[in-house]
Amino acid sequence: MILVVNILILVIFLLVWWFVQDKRSYKNYPPGPPRMPILGNILQIASQSSFPSVAFLNLSKKYGDVMFLKMGMVEAVTFNSPDSVHEILHHEKAIDRTRTMLPLIQARMYGKNLGLIFSSGESWQKLRHFTIRTLKDFGFGKAASMDVVVLEEMDKFVGYLETKMQRDGVVEVDGLFNLTLVNMLWRLVTGINYSMNDKKIQKLLKLSNDMIKNTKFSFDASATFPFLWHLFPSWSGKNLQMMNITALQEYCRETLEYHRRNCDYKNHPESYVDVFLQKIDETRKNPESEFTDDQLVLCLLDLFQAGAETSSQTLSFSMLYMLIHQDIQGKVQKEIDEVVGKGEVITLDMKSRLPYTQAAVLECLRKSMVAPFPAARQATDDFYFRDYFIKKGTIIMPNLECVHLDRGIWGDPHNFRPERFLNKDMSIDTKLAGKMLLFGGGKRVCLAQSLAETTIFLVLQIS
Numbered sequence: 001m002i003l004v005v006n007i008l009i010l011v012i013f014l015l016v017w018w019f020v021q022d023k024r025s026y027k028n029y030p031p032g033p034p035r036m037p038i039l040g041n042i043l044q045i046a047s048q049s050s051f052p053s054v055a056f057l058n059l060s061k062k063y064g065d066v067m068f069l070k071m072g073m074v075e076a077v078t079f080n081s082p083d084s085v086h087e088i089l090h091h092e093k094a095i096d097r098t099r100t101m102l103p104l105i106q107a108r109m110y111g112k113n114l115g116l117i118f119s120s121g122e123s124w125q126k127l128r129h130f131t132i133r134t135l136k137d138f139g140f141g142k143a144a145s146m147d148v149v150v151l152e153e154m155d156k157f158v159g160y161l162e163t164k165m166q167r168d169g170v171v172e173v174d175g176l177f178n179l180t181l182v183n184m185l186w187r188l189v190t191g192i193n194y195s196m197n198d199k200k201i202q203k204l205l206k207l208s209n210d211m212i213k214n215t216k217f218s219f220d221a222s223a224t225f226p227f228l229w230h231l232f233p234s235w236s237g238k239n240l241q242m243m244n245i246t247a248l249q250e251y252c253r254e255t256l257e258y259h260r261r262n263c264d265y266k267n268h269p270e271s272y273v274d275v276f277l278q279k280i281d282e283t284r285k286n287p288e289s290e291f292t293d294d295q296l297v298l299c300l301l302d303l304f305q306a307g308a309e310t311s312s313q314t315l316s317f318s319m320l321y322m323l324i325h326q327d328i329q330g331k332v333q334k335e336i337d338e339v340v341g342k343g344e345v346i347t348l349d350m351k352s353r354l355p356y357t358q359a360a361v362l363e364c365l366r367k368s369m370v371a372p373f374p375a376a377r378q379a380t381d382d383f384y385f386r387d388y389f390i391k392k393g394t395i396i397m398p399n400l401e402c403v404h405l406d407r408g409i410w411g412d413p414h415n416f417r418p419e420r421f422l423n424k425d426m427s428i429d430t431k432l433a434g435k436m437l438l439f440g441g442g443k444r445v446c447l448a449q450s451l452a453e454t455t456i457f458l459v460l461q462i463s
């Protein structure tokens with residue numbers, strides 16, 4: 001009995017000591033729910049919703065739009081109002097990505113600072129600049145070349161869809177657009193164009209899709225307690241995820257080697273990979289050079305995964321909204337019929353004559369919100385946000401979803417209503433459209449925003 005009482009007293013003493021320490025350590029930090037030893041705020045987050053964006057938004061109603069959360073071992077600040085999200089996306093001390101959070105991301109980057117999405121610092125800046133410039137040189141985002149690419153790929157897509165419908169009678173919408181979108185991008189990135197029935201690329205796209213879906217589990221377990229990833233490789237999903245990521249890395253390396261052996265990249269560069277290989281050759285003697293084989297592998301992997309998944313999911317959701325809202329689909333069709341002549345095809349220069357269609361596409365983008373959190377960033381230094389202290393290394397999580405569901409901006413955010421984007425004279429309300437933050441913001445804004453908007457506009461109208 002005395003032993004039990006002593007243990008109880010010790011536990012109470014330790015808990016009191018822990019709470020006092022905890023309060024002291026996080027003085028001046030943004031408010032947040034009370035933390036528990038070891039788990040931090042995991043239970044409070046999980047009790048709100050299995051979608052972190054919804055859970056954070058709910059908690060922020062009680063604790064404020066800028067909120068400090070501890071997820072196991074991870075210290076994070078989440079931003080849950082349009083103003084705070086906008087401000088932090090543009091903050092000079094919140095530009096770097098975090099690599100410490102997910103062991104999967106570290107493995108994906110061979111444990112180094114590589115690629116475009118999860119890299120940071122000077123290397124990221126140089127590669128981002130190089131990638132945007134080189135892709136532009138090959139026609140990335142330019143109306144004339146995008147029209148041709150999109151139309152050719154959509155021709156293939158419609159043919160594939162017809163055959164599949166005749167043969168199977170049904171199509172699965174999830175991932176339906178992946179290959180078409182990769183083909184549009186891959187013409188510029190690698191010069192390769194796959195057939196819609198290419199088994200190898202279909203398998204790789206499935207692996208990539210699985211990897212992104214499974215990352216939710218990794219986020220829950222190995223992101224909050226990274227040691228679990230190594231300790232329980234099967235249960236934590238490590239084995240499966242490593243298999244997927246290795247196959248995707250190998251595919252990118254094979255693409256690189258194919259170009260090195262078979263293309264005249266030195267004299268006639270015909271794609272992003274060719275120009276990158278030129279850079280590798282030019283800077284081979286410089287040990288500090290950003291242009292290496294591993295970098296190229298990661299840039300390809302980033303473009304492949306970002307290029308296929310986000311736009312494809314947006315298109316799948318958009319199709320769903322159009323199916324549910326048949327009246328809106330009818331209005332879009334009517335406008336297209338009036339503007340596009342019989343036998344003519346839609347091109348980007350017709351966009352300004354299709355205001356209702358443009359408004360419907362904007363509403364699809366707003367509602368689909370496929371990336372509610374941009375890849376997490378981290379504080380590069382101690383800083384104050386409003387009056388709150390944010391320590392160097394803290395994970396920064398702007399909740400983009402709260403912007404697209406804000407009643408102050410949209411009035412009725414849950415309704416699907418393209419008219420909200422139209423002024424009285426039927427022009428687009430560009431000020432309202434500019435409030436969307438689907439592609440993130442600041443220096444890390446999606447590098448393919450214009451390409452994604454263009455392809456989504458054209459693909460939706462053609463389909």
Ligand code: HEM
Pocket residue numbers: 089116117118128185302303306307308310311314370371373374375438439440441442443444445446447448449451452
């Ligand atoms: C509807 C389609 C898309 C959406 C919603 C989307 C969304 C985003 C978001 C939210 C970010 C993070 C921005 C931030 O941290 O502030 C991002 C970054 C990025 N996106 Fe996209 N994206 C789309 C399409 C694409 C496409 C087609 C590509 C391929 C070319 C692409 C490549 C990238 C890359 C490389 C980054 C990292 C940029 C950096 O950190 O510097 N995205 N995207």
